[in-house]
Amino acid sequence: MSSTRERLDQARSNVQKLERHGFNEMMSFCRPPAKLPIMFSLVMILLESKKNIATEEEGLYDWKDIMRELTGSVDIRSRIVAIESVSKETLEKATIFVNNHQGILENSYGNISMVAEKLCSWVDALLAHSKQ
Numbered sequence: 001m002s003s004t005r006e007r008l009d010q011a012r013s014n015v016q017k018l019e020r021h022g023f024n025e026m027m028s029f030c031r032p033p034a035k036l037p038i039m040f041s042l043v044m045i046l047l048e049s050k051k052n053i054a055t056e057e058e059g060l061y062d063w064k065d066i067m068r069e070l071t072g073s074v075d076i077r078s079r080i081v082a083i084e085s086v087s088k089e090t091l092e093k094a095t096i097f098v099n100n101h102q103g104i105l106e107n108s109y110g111n112i113s114m115v116a117e118k119l120c121s122w123v124d125a126l127l128a129h130s131k132q
Contacts, residue, residue: 004129011125012081014118022115023076027067033112038101040066043119045094046086046126047079059097080122085130094127 029036041061049061049069070076086094098104105124109116 004125004132007125008122008129011118011122012083015080015122016077018077018115018118020075020077022113023071026113026115027071029063032063035104035109036112036116037061037063037066038104039109039116039120039123040070042094042097042101042104042123044069045097046083046090046123047076048086048090059100080119083126086126091127091130094123098127 026032026036037060040063041059044061044066045059047069049065105120105127109120
């Protein structure tokens with residue numbers, strides 16, 4: 001069994017290898033599959049995004065804001081690779097979010113989006129590493 005550090009390094013490497021067009025393809029979803037906005041809202045929490053939350057009771061970000069953040073001028077892959085761990089406050093927010101959205105980290109995104117699959121692995125590894 002690999003350490004949480006090794007898992008995080010591998011997940012970040014996999015994200016770094018994603019092609020930019022994969023993120024742009026996500027924009028083609030006018031109405032994304034239900035679990036994508038949930039997964040990407042968790043990514044936004046971990047990136048400490050200051051965008052508005054669209055549905056306060058569920059803590060979900062607006063899909064258009066998510067897409068702007070992920071496909072904007074700053075290379076999201078570089079931002080993700082630069083994160084070593086998250087603050088206690090961000091970890092707490094992410095943990096509450098995961099608890100409120102059971103099954104979100106069960107990585108079954110590959111049939112929907114390679115980007116979502118790789119980001120799910122990164123989220124899982126980052127949370128595990130940050131809890132140590």
